[in-house]
Amino acid sequence: MSEARSNRDRRGADRRRGDRRRSERRGPAADGRDQSWFGPPHEGEGEAAAGVDSASNATADAADSQFFFQQARRLAHAGGSAFQRLYRAFLAARAALGLALVGAQALAALLGSTTPFWTLALSGVYALEAVALWLLPRLQRGASAQSLARLSSPRWWLSIGLDLGLFGLLLALDRSAGVSYGALFVLPVLMAGVLTPRLLALATAAMAALMTLGVAWWSVLQGADAGLRMTQAGLVGVGFFVIGLLASELASRLAREERAARGSMELARQQAQLNRLVIDEMTEGVLVVDRRGHVRAANPAARGLLAEQQMVRTAPFQLRGVPAWEPLVAAVEQAFSAGGWPEEGRDVALVFNAAERRALRLRMRFTRRREVHGTEDLCVLFVEDVRNLLARSRQEKLAAMGRISAGIAHEIRNPLAAIDQANALLAEDCADPQSQRLTAMVNSNVQRLKRIVDDVMEVAPGVPPQPVPVDASALVSEACLDWARTNKLPAGPDSPLGLSLPTHALRISFEPEHLRRVLINLLDNALRHATPGPRSVQVSLRAQSEQWVSLGVFSAGELIAPEVERHLFEPFFSTRSRGSGLGLYICRELCERYGGRIDYRSQRSAALGGNEFVVTLRRLPADAPLAPASS
Structure with missing residues (x-):
């Protein structure tokens, strides 16, 4: 009996599924008793139709999108449904x-x-x-x-x-x-x-x-x-x-x-919105220009590159009439008359005033009319600051050099360890002072090479960092005291090291040993370039906001020269003959690994002028569990 009931239930379920499939094939308008051909649209179509009207209203307010949505707005407002x-x-x-x-x-x-x-x-x-x-x-x-x-x-x-x-x-x-x-x-x-x-x-x-x-x-x-x-x-x-x-x-x-037309219009609106969002987020400037020099659309990057100080207003606007833009207008006219533009682009210089000159790399693409009376030709300009191009090229070269340096450092480690071990054995057998001086010289240079190899391997690509919650107040205090003892600095009011730390815990997201490494590098640089005297090196730690903590290392002394300041964080750049030039570069790389940054500031105070490096660290909530401050 239970088997018969189950068969009956199965037949009933199959019949219901068949009815449901037949009703789906007929569609909502098949039942003429309660459906009109112009009744409520299917699921999603009402939203699409409403989206067209709302999109039309929204795009009417955005001047940049007038060019893209002109036809859509005209169709959407052509007299109702x-x-x-x-x-x-x-x-x-x-x-x-x-x-x-x-x-x-x-x-x-x-x-x-x-x-x-x-x-x-x-x-x-x-x-x-x-x-x-x-x-x-x-x-x-x-x-x-x-x-x-x-x-x-x-x-x-x-x-x-x-x-x-x-x-x-x-x-x-x-x-x-x-x-x-x-x-x-x-x-x-x-x-x-x-x-x-x-x-x-x-x-x-x-x-x-x-x-x-x-x-x-x-x-x-x-x-x-x-x-x-x-x-x-x-x-x-x-x-x-x-x-x-x-x-x-x-x-x-x-x-x-x-x-179908309303659905297609909604898809076109969404695609245009997506394209506009992507173009607006591009770091490269994008301009849509016609033959008359009329800019139909421009993303924020392009409007920023065309401006001397403040950003140019939103499109549409005219390129002609602005003296600084005349080279750009001439380039567009030349491209339209020649019917092409070099694939790699050309450089154009915009002169805003005697002190402001900006070189731009222009790349162009054209839309072609399929018919004689079709829509007019348009030119899409890709504009980029030449300084950014050079900086990106320099960064790519530095990245390639970093990878090569990491490989070389890895290969040097084993021979260097063998030299160090052989020099130690020789030092044990050398009794005369001349041989001892030579082995000491070898040992000094081996240790220096080891430090350089360790520095290079520190920033080499490898395992992703694992940040942990750290009490920055305790770790900075402990690291500074250890550093002062290692460098045999006097204690008390005559100490060249001054600390300004909060009494409460400041939780940050960092790896403790890497933060200690950053702080020690900054303290070594500060002590090396500071003017001798009390409190010539000062370390401060404070909560900058709910999301950030600021760690500053200040050294009183002569300001860093502008030609040196431009290369502070570049690898292998050093003002010392025996320096590796990797200290500040490693600090920057470690800070960026954990979502922070490091900046240089010059203080020109008459009382206590000098140089300061500020490290901005990501702050954690007060209830985050802490990792041990020392290894």
Whole structure:
């Protein structure tokens, strides 16, 4: 019994799945009872349609995007939805038909024809109602695909139902067929086929056909030819059904095309937004310029490169008329006239004033017209500061040199260890002073080479860093005291080392030994270049914000020269003959590994001028667990 029940349940589930698949294949508009061809769009389409309008409003405020969204805005505001446009067109057709009926009756009376009073009265009533519904927006308020999708809706009776009733009365009052009023049924049948669901459109066609057949049968009872009248009525009724079906199918296709167009417009809007975001974030300047020097679009990087101090206003703007931009205008004109530009680009110098001269590298790409009367040619300019290009090239060379240096340092380690061991064995067997001086010299240079190798390997690519929560106050205090003892600095008020540390813990994200290495390098440099005296080297630690902690190492003395300052953090640059030139470079690399940075500041105070290196460290919440401060 349980097996039979399970089989029954399985068959029921299969049947439900089949019904669901059939309903999905039919689509939401298959059920004509509650769906209109212009009813609520499918899931996602309503959002797409709304997105077009909202995007149009948003892009109207952004001057840079006017060029990209001009056509989209024009289409989106071309008169509302398809239903509203068709509904107003049918209202205008009804008003024209009503006026034509009254005009025809009046013309017939002027020509001497006898016009029944009821015919003239019904035509006048219809004309008044149709013109009022067309001209008064208040009467159109609330008209929608849903309001016309029900036979009980007042909107349906105010337009389609009224037409059926009045045209039926006109046909019944003129049974002699002096005037072919039956053709008037085409308008309500066509209107129902376009604006209502298919089932209701067929019902409207059936009503018109039944009225035509009823009037024909009435005429037969009055003595008319039965074969002729019934044949005419039957053919006219079939025509009503054909018109209703064709109008419904055309309206369905129109609705699908409109939804597809709105979806495509939404995709185009999203793609344009994505492109604009990508271009805006580019460090390389991008300009879209036409032949007349009119800038259609410009990203922030390009507007910054074209400005002397403040950024140029958003596009559109004109390149001509600004003296500093004349070389750029000349380059664009030359590119358009020549029809091309070198692939590697060319350099252009913008002179803003006697002290400000900026060299720019220009690369250009062109859009070509496919037709003679097509859209105009546009030029896309990629602009970059030559100084940035040189800096990037220098960085690439430094990175390559760093990789080579790391490989060489790795290969030097083993021979260096062998030399150190052999020199130690020789030192044990040497008794005369001359040999001891030579072995001591070898040992000094071996240790120096070891330090250089260790420095190079410290910044070589390897295992990603693992930062841990560290109490910066405790670690800096301990490292400074150890450094003072190692360098045999006196304690007390005459000590050249001064500390300004907070009493509470400051938690940062760093590796303790690497932070100690950075601090020791800065302290060694500070003591080496400081003027002798108390507090000539000062270390300060403070909370800069909720996210950052500032560690400063100051040395009182002569300021660093500007030509030296430019190369402070470059590897292998040193002002000492026996220096490796890697100390500050290692400090910068270690700080950047853990999301921090190091900067140089010169203090020109008359009381205590000197040089200061400031390390900015990433701060952690106060409840972060701490790692041990010492190894």
